[in-house]
Structures are given as structure tokens and as C-alpha cells.
Amino acid sequence: MPSDDPTAAPMAADTRFSYRCTRCNSCCVDKRIQVNPYEIARLARNRGVSTAQARDEFTIDSALRQQEDGRCIFLGDQGCTVHADRPLVCRLFPLGRVIDAAGKVHFVPYPDPLAAHGEFGKAGVVADYLESQGATAFIAAADAYFAFFCRANERLEAGTPIAADPDRDLLDIDSELAAACAASGIDEPDDLLDRMWLHISLLDAMLDR
Numbered sequence: 001m002p003s004d005d006p007t008a009a010p011m012a013a014d015t016r017f018s019y020r021c022t023r024c025n026s027c028c029v030d031k032r033i034q035v036n037p038y039e040i041a042r043l044a045r046n047r048g049v050s051t052a053q054a055r056d057e058f059t060i061d062s063a064l065r066q067q068e069d070g071r072c073i074f075l076g077d078q079g080c081t082v083h084a085d086r087p088l089v090c091r092l093f094p095l096g097r098v099i100d101a102a103g104k105v106h107f108v109p110y111p112d113p114l115a116a117h118g119e120f121g122k123a124g125v126v127a128d129y130l131e132s133q134g135a136t137a138f139i140a141a142a143d144a145y146f147a148f149f150c151r152a153n154e155r156l157e158a159g160t161p162i163a164a165d166p167d168r169d170l171l172d173i174d175s176e177l178a179a180a181c182a183a184s185g186i187d188e189p190d191d192l193l194d195r196m197w198l199h200i201s202l203l204d205a206m207l208d209r
Contacts, residue, residue: 010098011107011126018123019094019116023079026115027093030070034063035087038141038196041173042085043074045192051174088138094118095126097139099146137193144200151207163209170206173199 011017035043037051044054058065058073064087065073074082080090088097094116095107107126110116130136155162169175173195180202181188189195 011095013105013107013127013130014125015107016122016124017095017126017129018121019129020119020121022118024117025071025075025079026117027090027110028072028075028080030066031072031089032063033072033087033089035059036142036145037171037173037199038145038192039087039138041192041195043082043087044174046082046085052169052172055172088135088142091133091135091138092130095129097142099143141193141196144196148200148203148207151204155207162207164206170203176202 040054040059041051043058044051047054047058049057067073067075072080074080074086080086092107094110096110097105097107099105130139152162164170168179176199177188177195180198189198
């Protein structure tokens with residue numbers, strides 16, 4: 001890309017930026033797409049399976065599985081087969097989202113400019129691009145799980161034990177909500193974002209015990 005390309009340096013939400021995908025699918029090959037529990041829940045509902053099944057069938061080491069040729073497990077002949085529920089990493093491409101030690105967010109271009117074959121421009125700003133990609137809910141989920149993991153890690157580093165049942169799969173939304181709602185005598189929420197926030201509240205409550 002030319003040196004004056006808008007993705008050549010870290011960007012804020014109001015940095016001039018636009019990108020038009022040309023459906024080359026290069027971003028779906030040989031990429032590690034890490035997913036959090038909310039993203040797994042979206043994929044699970046898209047495929048009509050439980051979150052436990054989705055994790056088992058579609059992921060390995062918290063990342064989407066790849067086909068033998070390096071293509072994403074969800075990449076078909078006509079493109080992404082789960083496009084409406086694709087993870088945040090896919091929605092952000094060709095950008096990456098970075099949170100520094102002070103909690104400030106900025107965006108960076110994908111490290112390999114040759115992987116992005118779309119049309120770059122300055123027709124809008126980064127925030128417009130995120131909105132067009134439906135990234136808002138995914139960013140909220142990513143930040144919530146990141147905050148939980150940071151908090152859990154701080155406790156462990158301080159030598160404070162975490163009171164977790166070893167038989168529980170803490171990151172499985174379906175099983176965690178089913179158990180908690182059954183114990184409380186309340187109905188499970190159906191909306192996936194509501195389910196994510198309830199899951200986060202259960203994880204936080206565990207740390208507070």
C-alpha cells in the first residue's frame with residue numbers, strides 16, 4: 001500500500017478510513033481466529049448446536065479450526081457460511097483493535113498489507129467502518145471477557161485461590177446459564193447478548209466469593 005494510506009499508522013475511532021471488501025477470501029486462509037464464549041454462542045446458534053458442541057466441533061485451543069488447506073472451517077465455495085455471526089476479528093479486518101496498559105483503545109492495520117485486497121479510502125472514519133460491520137456487540141463482549149480474564153489473572157498472581165467447581169466448564173455459556181437459572185428458578189434469557197451479560201455476572205460472582 002502507498003505510504004500515505006490511512007492504515008499506515010495506529011488510528012483512533014475518528015481517523016479517516018474506509019474499506020470495501022472485494023470478496024477475495026484471503027482473510028479466511030491461514031489466519032488464527034481466536035473466539036470468546038459470546039462468539040461461540042453466535043456460531044452455535046447459527047449452526048443449531050449447543051455451545052459445548054460448537055467448541056468441540058469448530059474450535060481448537062480457543063481458535064476456529066482450519067481445513068486441511070488452511071481455509072477457515074466456515075469458508076465455503078461462495079464465501080463465509082456464517083457471515084451474519086462471524087467473529088470480531090473477521091469484522092474488524094483489515095484492522096486490529098488494541099487496548100494498551102492504560103485501557104486506551106486504538107486500531108492498527110493488519111500486519112501483512114498484501115492480505116487485504118479490498119479498496120482503501122477515506123470516505124468515513126474508523127467508527128463508521130465498525131458500525132457497518134456490526135462490531136458493537138462483539139466489542140462489548142470482547143471487553144467484558146477480557147476484563148474478567150485480567151481480574152482472574154490478578155487474583156492468581158496475588159496467590160488468591162478462585163473458588164471454582166472443577167467439574168464446571170466456566171466458559172460454556174449454555175451449561176453455566178442452565179445450571180444458574182435452574183438453581184434460581186428463573187427462565188434463561190433467549191437474546192444472545194443478554195445471555196453473555198448474565199454469563200459475565202456469574203463469572204464475576206465466582207471471583208467475588
